[in-house]
Amino acid sequence: MKNEEVRMTTKDIIKPENLVYQKPEIMNDVPMHYCPGCSHGVVHKLVAEVIEEMGMQDKTVGIAPVGCAVFAYNYLDIDWEEAAHGRAPALATAVKRLRPDRLVFTYQGDGDLAAIGTAETVHACNRGESIAIIFINNGIYGMTGGQMAPTTLEGMKTATCPYGRDVKLNGYPLKITNILKELEGTRYITRQSVHTAAAVRKAKKAIRKAFENSMEDKGTSVVEIVSTCASGWKLDPVQANEWMEKNMFPAYPLGDLKNVE
Amino acid sequence: MAKVRGAVVVNNERCKGCELCVAACPSDVLAMSKHVNAKGYNYAYMANEEACTGCANCAVVCPDGCITVYRTKVNG
Amino acid sequence: MFTFPLVYSFTYYSFTKIKKIMNEEIKLMKGNEAIAHAAIRCGCDGYFGYPITPQSEVLETLALEKPWETTGMVVLQAESEVAAINMVYGGAGTGKKVMTSSSSPGISLKQEGISYLAGSELPSLIVNIVRGGPGLGTIQPSQADYFQTVKGGGHGDYRLIALAPASVQEMADFVGLGFDLAFKYNNPVMILSDGIIGQMMEKVVLPPFRPRMTEEEITEKCPWAAVGKPAGRKRNVITSLELDASLMEQNNHRFQKKYRLIEENEVRYEEIECEDAEYLLIAFGSSARICQKSVEIARSHGIKLGLLRPITLWPFPSKIINRYADKVKAMLSVELNAGQMVEDVRLAVNGKVKVEHYGRLGGIVFTPDEIVGAVEKMRNEE
Numbered sequence: 001m002k003n004e005e006v007r008m009t010t011k012d013i014i015k016p017e018n019l020v021y022q023k024p025e026i027m028n029d030v031p032m033h034y035c036p037g038c039s040h041g042v043v044h045k046l047v048a049e050v051i052e053e054m055g056m057q058d059k060t061v062g063i064a065p066v067g068c069a070v071f072a073y074n075y076l077d078i079d080w081e082e083a084a085h086g087r088a089p090a091l092a093t094a095v096k097r098l099r100p101d102r103l104v105f106t107y108q109g110d111g112d113l114a115a116i117g118t119a120e121t122v123h124a125c126n127r128g129e130s131i132a133i134i135f136i137n138n139g140i141y142g143m144t145g146g147q148m149a150p151t152t153l154e155g156m157k158t159a160t161c162p163y164g165r166d167v168k169l170n171g172y173p174l175k176i177t178n179i180l181k182e183l184e185g186t187r188y189i190t191r192q193s194v195h196t197a198a199a200v201r202k203a204k205k206a207i208r209k210a211f212e213n214s215m216e217d218k219g220t221s222v223v224e225i226v227s228t229c230a231s232g233w234k235l236d237p238v239q240a241n242e243w244m245e246k247n248m249f250p251a252y253p254l255g256d257l258k259n260v261e
Numbered sequence: 262m263a264k265v266r267g268a269v270v271v272n273n274e275r276c277k278g279c280e281l282c283v284a285a286c287p288s289d290v291l292a293m294s295k296h297v298n299a300k301g302y303n304y305a306y307m308a309n310e311e312a313c314t315g316c317a318n319c320a321v322v323c324p325d326g327c328i329t330v331y332r333t334k335v336n337g
Numbered sequence: 338m339f340t341f342p343l344v345y346s347f348t349y350y351s352f353t354k355i356k357k358i359m360n361e362e363i364k365l366m367k368g369n370e371a372i373a374h375a376a377i378r379c380g381c382d383g384y385f386g387y388p389i390t391p392q393s394e395v396l397e398t399l400a401l402e403k404p405w406e407t408t409g410m411v412v413l414q415a416e417s418e419v420a421a422i423n424m425v426y427g428g429a430g431t432g433k434k435v436m437t438s439s440s441s442p443g444i445s446l447k448q449e450g451i452s453y454l455a456g457s458e459l460p461s462l463i464v465n466i467v468r469g470g471p472g473l474g475t476i477q478p479s480q481a482d483y484f485q486t487v488k489g490g491g492h493g494d495y496r497l498i499a500l501a502p503a504s505v506q507e508m509a510d511f512v513g514l515g516f517d518l519a520f521k522y523n524n525p526v527m528i529l530s531d532g533i534i535g536q537m538m539e540k541v542v543l544p545p546f547r548p549r550m551t552e553e554e555i556t557e558k559c560p561w562a563a564v565g566k567p568a569g570r571k572r573n574v575i576t577s578l579e580l581d582a583s584l585m586e587q588n589n590h591r592f593q594k595k596y597r598l599i600e601e602n603e604v605r606y607e608e609i610e611c612e613d614a615e616y617l618l619i620a621f622g623s624s625a626r627i628c629q630k631s632v633e634i635a636r637s638h639g640i641k642l643g644l645l646r647p648i649t650l651w652p653f654p655s656k657i658i659n660r661y662a663d664k665v666k667a668m669l670s671v672e673l674n675a676g677q678m679v680e681d682v683r684l685a686v687n688g689k690v691k692v693e694h695y696g697r698l699g700g701i702v703f704t705p706d707e708i709v710g711a712v713e714k715m716r717n718e719e
Contacts, residue, residue: 008335010310013268018333020267021317023326032325036302037279041324059565061431064576073574079563081430082576083423084453090420091427095563097411098383098433102565120423123416197285197318230279237279 024048026057026077033071035142037237039227040069042194043136046204047107048076050211060103061095063088067109068142086117089124092131096214103214105132110151111141114176118150121176128185128219132210135177135222137252138229146232150174153251158232173251177224181258187219189258193226193249195241219260226252263334267315271305272327278302282319282328288312291319361542368508368534371541372438372464373398375512376410380549381462382433383411385424387443390476391532392466395438408549418443422450422463429459430575432555432562434516438464440532441482442473444490451525452491455592456577460519460559462512463497464528466535469700477700478532478623483677486529487651494589496596498526498603499650501621505539507648513544520558522599529650531673533623533702605648606657610636614643616712617661619682620671621647623702628671630705635712642712650678655685662689667715671708672696691715 026048034040051060057078064072066085073080083091088106096104113121113135124131140158141147147160151173155164165173181189188210192203203225210221226248228240235243269291276298282305283291292308305328307313315332366374373395376384386396396414404410411428415421421437428435439447444465454461465486469479484490486499498518500511508530515526555562566572579585607625610632611617620628625646635642645661647654662668667690670679679694686692695711697703 008266008333010268010307010313013266013315013331013333014270015331015333018268018315018331019329020315020332021320021328021330023320023329027326031275034324036277036324037281038324041326042322045324045326057565058567061563061565063427070578073572073576077566077572079566079573080575081427081563082457082574082578083426084449087419087423087426087450090415090423091430093413093420094383094385094411094424094427094433094435095431097413098428098435099431099564119416120420123420194322197316197321200321237281238284241281241284 024052026052028075028077030074032075034068035231037228037230037240039138039194039225040136042200043134043203043225043227044072044075046200046207047105047134049204050208051078051103054208054211056103056211059101061099063092063095063104063106065106065108065112067112069107069109069136070143072107086112086115087120088112088117089120089129089131089133093124093127093129096129096131100217103211105134105211105214107134108136109142110135110137110139110149114150114174118176122180122183125180125220125222126183126185130214130217131220132207132214133220133222134207135224136227137224138227138232139173139248140229140232142229142232150176153247175252177222177257180222185219186222186258187213187260188221190222190256191224191226191252191254193244193254195228195244224252226254263336265314265332266335267313267330267332268310269307269313269319269331270329273304274298275325275327276302276304277325278304279324280305281322281324285318285322287316287318288314363540363542365538365540366505367394367536367538368502368505368530369394369466369536370398371505371509371543372512372528373402374543375509376436377402377404377408378544378546379513379516380408380434380547381410381436381516382549383413383428383435385413385415385421385428385435385437387415387418387421387439389418389440389443391468391535392438392440392464394535395464410549418446419450422447425461425463426450426453426457426459429454429461430457430563432559432564434550436462436464438466440466440468441470441479444482444485448485448491451497452493452495453577454525455495455497456493457575458523459525459575460516460523461525462515462519462528463525465530467529467531469698475700476532478673478702479700480531480622480624480673481675481677482529483650483672483674486527487653487681495592496599496651498522498524498599499529500526501529501648501650502534503622503625503646505534505537505541508534509541509543513547518603522595524595524599529622531623600652603649604652604654604656606654607646607648609644609646611643611645611661613641614664615641615666616643616716617665617668618642618644618671618708618712619647619658619668619678620644621650621678624671624673627703627705628708631708631712634705635709638709640712640716653681653685655681658682658685659687659689662686665690666719667691667693669712669715670694671703673702674698
């Protein structure tokens with residue numbers, strides 16, 4: 001039968017019945033504004049896949065942040081509200097309280113969630129709002145051109161700490177999920193990444209769990225995705241993944257921080 | 262013994278040439294084209310078609326959702 | 338000054354009004370409490386607040402009434418005024434009837450959110466029980482937030498519909514009216530009051546119960562609401578962002594067109610003893626109540642004084658004020674501030690007659706006699 005294998009061409013394989021992976025339908029067919037290799041695209045895709053697999057498109061309200069993901073509403077075919085900088089958890093609180101049967105999630109970066117929006121984040125988590133928070137931590141302000149974020153690593157160079165983050169001047173990298181896990185209102189706090197196919201698959205499971213918690217009224221779930229910002233870090237996307245593994249993961253180790261069953 | 266063969270279709274115009282798929286491929290199937298798309302990006306393509314197992318790792322890590330994966334079993 | 342509410346209540350309510358009240362349930366309560374009760378009764382879906390004097394009774398009354406057990410209304414004490422207004426934004430974006438209340442420093446904090454509400458065209462109600470400023474200022478009554486209410490307050494070219502109640506009854510009535518206007522024009526509405534009306538106890542007939550909007554009604558009234566995208570409709574996105582300048586200009590033109598429509602349709606005011614007036618007081622809210630007594634005193638002195646009370650501060654009753662400018666000798670804008678509404682009165686009058694301002698600042702309230710004195714001074718200067 002060896003001949004059959006040899007005869008089979010790529011063209012023979014590309015048939016509808018052999019389809020094993022394509023982008024989710026909920027992901028709109030428009031080019032995204034993100035830089036090449038940006039983790040946002042992967043996480044958007046995961047959110048879309050989970051909503052699609054849960055059959056929740058007609059029940060989902062997403063809250064977009066201010067930051068690179070401000071245009072998330074252009075890319076996922078669901079209803080959205082675009083929040084003021086940092087206020088997404090406040091919006092999500094009201095949406096979920098007023099519409100408890102909806103799947104409500106926020107999608108926020110590190111500046112949005114852990115700097116200007118710290119109060120809203122902490123208090124939404126402390127009240128145990130049954131919302132899911134997707135938290136992209138790449139240690140930098142991407143949208144505004146690579147300034148220091150609360151999560152910027154010690155010594156890491158950005159536009160506003162060009163000689164490296166000096167903790168005497170700028171304080172320490174804020175491990176906000178470590179704080180959130182201490183709050184009684186949080187149900188599930190996990191730190192994931194999307195740098196390899198295996199990591200992406202794990203991150204997807206985490207998002208699914210967070211979304212299920214929202215629907216089962218189990219309190220707040222936070223999925224931190226330790227991410228790359230190739231442009232902000234001034235590396236190519238593959239190097240950025242390597243840099244992240246070497247530098248970000250020791251500061252932000254992956255895994256579940258809290259999982260109340 | 263059944264062997265698995267795969268194939269991927271890259272949306273050339275959507276590809277931004279980040280090369281994450283190339284790095285994610287366990288079988289060294291993908292490479293970057295010498296040609297560029299309308300936006301000026303070198304796009305990914307199957308340079309080594311025979312080696313593809315359709316594992317979909319490339320598509321899973323693709324930030325722009327431009328890879329579609331097909332897989333079939335071949336008796337070998 | 339503590340006698341004037343009684344005087345006011347006799348002159349304010351006409352006989353037929355009193356008769357109507359007799360047949361209904363009359364309650365005695367503070368203005369702030371009336372707002373809370375009215376909110377429950379007019380089918381409000383959610384209130385998001387934060388304590389600040391002199392308006393905390395709104396949140397306290399709601400917490401005591403537990404409307405979540407009766408009408409299903411959500412009541413939540415937020416972590417800050419900023420969070421509260423953004424909860425209003427979040428809730429309003431899903432087509433729900435939501436509100437917040439605060440006092441001046443808290444309203445300053447809310448201004449960003451209010452601008453977003455205006456920019457996203459979300460119906461919503463914001464109550465400001467003004468206190469003296471600037472800064473932390475004082476908890477005593479003031480009208481120094483006129484500018485931040487009618488001239489924007491937050492960033493961008495936008496307008497709030499601003500209602501200025503002059504009694505506890507109007508505090509109750511304007512909640513329902515405010516929501517109606519908000520949903521009619523997809524625009525935030527502000528009730529601008531102060532510590533006098535907010536804290537004063539007065540008789541009030543609460544509005545009848547209106548059920549909360551059903552999902553069907555929301556879908557019909559708010560087809561733009563972000564509630565979950567069913568198959569077959571485009572996704573709804575609540576946003577004020579538009580990076581394409583030409584589209585952003587179009588959005589702004591749309592807002593302005595709406596504002597012109599509101600100016601055309603929604604001007605509200607009250608004329609008291611204006612018909613034969615030679616001098617006209619212009620005053621809103623608590624100042625108007627005091628001015629009403631001043632009109633009485635002045636007329637007993639032989640001065641033909643009238644009072645025009647703007648009920649909507651925006652849209653401002655410019656046309657009627659302009660008409661009176663042809664009849665009267667001078668106007669006096671009486672405000673608990675250093676002279677804010679007087680600018681709009683002057684714009685309305687457009688130089689036809691003298692317009693002066695009389696005010697007290699920092700939480701001090703004028704007496705009716707003081708205002709009469711100011712009118713007499715204005716007469717003598719002619």
